[in-house]
Amino acid sequence: MTFDRKIGDTILAVDQISLSFGGVKALSNISFSVNEHEVFAIIGPNGAGKSSMLNCINGFYHPQEGTITFKGNTRRQVRPSEAAREGIARTFQNIALFRGMSTLDNIMTGRNTKMNKGIFWQALRIGPAEKEEMENRAVVEKVISFLEIEAIRKTAVGTLPYGLQKRVELGRALAAEPDLLLLDEPMAGMNIEEKQDMCRFILDVNDEFGTTIVLIEHDMGVVMDISDRVVVLDYGKKLAEGTPDQVRANQAVIDAYLGVAHDDDV
Amino acid sequence: MLFLLETVISGLMAGVMYSLVALGFVLIFKASGIFNFAQGVFALFAGLALYDFIATDGWFYDVFGFVLPVWLGIIATMGVMVIVAWLVEFLVLRHLVNQEPIILFMSTIGLAYFMEGLGDTLFGSDVKPLNIGLPSGAHDFLLDNYNFYVEKLEIVAAGVATVLVIVLGIFFQKTRIGRALRAVADDHQAALSVGISLRTIWVIVWSVSGFVALVAGIMWGSKSGIQFSLSLIALKALPVLILGGFTSVPGAIVGGLIIGVGEKVAEVYAGPYVGGAIENWFAYVLALAFLLVRPQGLFGEKIIERV
16 A cells, blocks of 8 residues: 655664663674664564663664664764654554643644744743744644544543544654654554554554654554564574565564574573 | 622632642643642742842942843843753753653652752842832722722732733644644653754743743732742642642643632631631641542643553
C-alpha cells in the first residue's frame, strides 16, 4: 500500500553510539541510518537497549560515545527541548500523558515549539497571542479528526480507556508536525482491533504527511508488515539490519529470539 | 440585619486577604506539585523590599540618597522577586528534580526560614507602615447614607483580587505557557518531549507567584503594616486551600471568602456562648470537616485513579 512513496536521503544517522549507566553497558557501538519517509523498526528481546536508543535520539539520555546526525546536524548530546524544536516527536512505552488535562489541551501542548508569543501577551491572551492560539488550534483540530477522536475532545485523558490514551499520545506527537516520529511500543497492551487501528494510523501518517517513523514493537507480525527496514538489537549490540525478509532469514536473529546461549551468559 | 450584613462584608474582605496568599500557593502547586511553605515569607519579603525602595529609613536611601517613586518601587520589587525565583530554581529546584514531593516540601521550609532571616538582616525586624497611597479609612458614602462601615482599602483589595483571578484563570487555561505549566506538573518527561523547558517554566511560575506575593504583601502591608507575623498568614492559607482545592485558582478565592465570612460570623454569633476566640480555630475545624467529605476541595481536580 505504500509502494508509491519516495524514500529519500538519510534523515537520521546513528554512528557508533555507546551508552552506559555506571558499569552497565546499555548500548555499545550502535550504528544505523534511517531514510526520509521510511518506517524503520527497532526490535530485540527485553533489555536489548531499544528504548535507550530512542532516548538517546530525543535527548533524554546522553551517550558517552558516538554521534547522532539529524537533518545534517551532527552532535553527540542534545537537550530534549532542542530535539523537539528540530522536529523530533515521540510517544512513550508507558503512556505519558498529562492526565488532568483534556484531550484537546494535551494535543495543544504538542504545538509548544510552534508557539512563541511572549508572556506579556499570553498573560491576557490578547493580540498576537490570541491569533497564534487560534491558528494552532486549527492544526490540532486536523489532528483530532485525522485520529477520529472528536468525541473525546473535552474529556480528561486520565479517564479514557487505554487504547484511546495511546491514540491521544500519538496525536500530541503529531501536532508538532514532526519530521521524525519516535514510537515506543505503540501497540503494547492493545487488543487486535486497537492494534489494527494503530497500524492504520501509523501507515496513514507516513503516507499522508511523509513523516519518517522509527518504532519499537514486540509484535513481529506487525513489525514485518509495516516496516521498510528493521534493525535488531540484543544485549546492547546490533545483530542485524535490513529489510524484514533479510532480518527474518538472519541466523543471529533467529538465535537471539529462540534463546541460544550468549557467550557471556555462563 | 444590617449588622449581619456588615459582619459578612468584613468577613468577605478578610477572606480576600487570605485568598491573595492562598493564590500564590495554588500557582506553584499547580505547576510543580510543590507545596511552597515559603509563600507567606515571599509576601513578607516583597513587602519589605518595596518598603525599602520607597521609604527614607531603608538602606536604599542610605546608599543612594533618594527614594523611588511608588510605581518604580513596585517594578523594582518585582525585579527582586524574579531574581529570587531564578535563584530558587538555580540553587534548590534544579538539584531536586525527580525527588519525592516531601523532599521538595522540606526544602521550601528551609527556604522560608532562610528568607525570613535574610529579610530580618537586610531590612530590620520592626513593623513598617507601608503607605503607597491606597485609600484608607471608611467608605464615607456608605457610612453616611446607610450607616454601613466598609474600609476603602478592602474594596480596593477585592477589586485587585478579582482582576488577578481573571487574568490568572485565562493564563492557566487558555495559553501556551499556562498549558506548559500544567503539563510540567503532570509529567516531567512527557513535557520535555514536546519541547517544554523545565527550568524556564519553573522560573516563570515562581516569578508569577512572587508577583502574587507582592500584591498580597502590598495589601497586608497597607492594612496592618509590614511585620514578621505576615509569614504566619501562610498557615491561614492552608484551610483556604483545603476548602477550595489545591489546584484551583477560583477555589483559592472562594475558599478564602468562605473562611473569612465563616470565622467572622462564627465569632460574632457563636463566640459569646463559648467564650470567644473562635476566629483562631474555626478555619481549621472547617477544613477538617471538609477533608472528610470532599478531599479534593470545592474546585480541585477530580482525583483520577485507574485500578
